[in-house]
Each structure stands twice: as C-alpha cells, then as structure tokens.
Amino acid sequence: MENSKSNNPTHKDLEVVSNDYSDRDYTINVSIPEFNCVCPKTALPDFGTIIINYVPDKYIVELKSLKLYIVKFRYIGIFHEHVTNKIMDDIIKACKPKKIDITGDFHPRGGIKTVVRSER
DSSP states (O other): OOOOOTTOOOGGGOOEEEOTTTTSOOOEEEEEEEEEEEOTTTOOEEEEEEEEEEEOSSEEEOHHHHHHHHHGGGGOBOOHHHHHHHHHHHHHHHHOOSEEEEEEEEEEETTEEEEEEEEO
C-alpha cells in the first residue's frame, strides 16, 4: 500500500487543458515505458510500462504534468494493482474522460510477471 510520505502523487498534480475537439470522439494513447515504484514488501524497485488510453471529454491531461506526477511514484511503496488503479482514478478526477483504460505491464518480480488492466 502507499506510504505516508507527503509527496505522494494526487489528481491535483495533473494539469488539464481544454479539448478543442470535444465535438468528436478520439483516443489519446500515452505510453510510459520507464515507470518505477517500490515494492511495499521488500522495498526493492519495481519497473514497468504504464499504458493510458482515454477518450477525452472537455479536457485533456497536459503531458509535462503527467510526467511529473508519474515520477512521484519512484519512492512510493505500492502494489501493482493499486498503482494501476490509482493512476486511473486520478486521471478520472482530473479530466473526466468519456472512456479510459490503463494497463500496468510490470517486469517480473520474484519470478512472477504481472499485467494489470483497469477500465471504465
């Protein structure tokens, strides 16, 4: 689970900008191939790729703020399932997309590979 460090990422870290094409549906795909966080049990680093697909409504997530938000996970002890769903929840709170799915494709840990997919 997340630790109590005050620098935890939140939806407030994500800046949004107006979607000038809200009259049509289109998909934004963002891939973050160098994602890392910390295993909450061993405190060893975890690595993976986060893939975000969303159909925006009135707002889109500004990418520099997304990068800075993602970097905050580097020192957070969090399970793969939790981090994938937290990112989704924070993006939903920030820009309220019409549709969203997020995949966390994590490198093997202890001989087990995890892929977590969450959608709404």
